[in-house]
Amino acid sequence: MRRGFVRHNALSLFFGALFLLSLAGQSVAGWLQFNDRQVAEHLDAVPWAGYVSSSDFAVDVAENWQSEFLQFWVYLMATVWLLQKGSPESKELDKAGRESDEDQKIGRFAEPGSPAWAKVGGWRTRLYSSSLAAVMGAIFLMSWFVQSVAGWAAFNEERLQQLRDPLAWSEYLRAADFWARTLQNWQSEFLAVGTLAVLAIYLRQRGSPQSKPVGEPHDSTGVEG
């Protein structure tokens, strides 16, 4: 029973464990880096618990979260309409758009095992039809907001160390620090996802559903291995 649960949920368990280990590592490395700067500024070192509840830690976490969830939200929405010939990340070339109810198995085309809100029709089926993007988009906006608040506090802490007046939150939203943190993450996410979509036209990873089968022709589109 337990072995079956682990095997059937290995992907989410694996990434959940990687996430927690990485976050723990980030908290320790970030704490040591923060205290190194404090010593250089003749200021007091903080305990680990103080660092993980600080705006410095919060902004470093949130700025990466927002960009990851933005990446998935943009990818979900872009792949509804945009195609890439030869890529397993793209749909087949005649399927751009939201597709028919029959293709999507909703309403009267629902199957016995379809989710209840896919069968019922009306606003619930419309809502459920966009639920994944809605949740991803909401987490993106919330993480970006947390980044803006935590980044504002961390930025002002640095300004006070430099004997400068702090900025208001609305001023921070126009400051270079906010946009440098934001855009440095966005560019890397868009590069990575675009690279996967293009390289997967010509390159293969045997056994992965993110790749085409090894022997699949380069111009086959929407075929997953």
Place this chain on the structure above:
Amino acid sequence: MTRRARWAALAGAGCALVLAGCAGAQDDAALSAARQLLAAARDSDGTAACALLAPATRSELEQTSGRPCERAILEEDLGQGGDPEEGAEEGRVEVFDSMAQAVVGRDRVFLSRFDGRWLVVAAACTPVADRPYDCSIAMP
């Protein structure tokens, strides 16, 4: 995915709450330390004033003046904008994590937390356009 999303939402809200809660609790202590410094300077109590300085700020003041802190600090332009203890200059403070800036009368005081206690890192500051304040009491 749903469980992951819920966890992320809770963590995000937690971050915001932690930030808001910590800042509010620290305001009074930081402003009080700044007002105590200015009151001590006004009362010519150099010992009390120097006890409120951060270690590096205190030693920098002694080095640049060539005198003990208790004497040197009384020659600085501090606490001349009114009597903060009588409520004429209540002052205001902004706290961001381990740093704070208190404005009392015409005095602007920068503070940092040392072992849970707010100490003054810079004072007797004059504004310089588009640059950091020029503070005659400051860190090296």
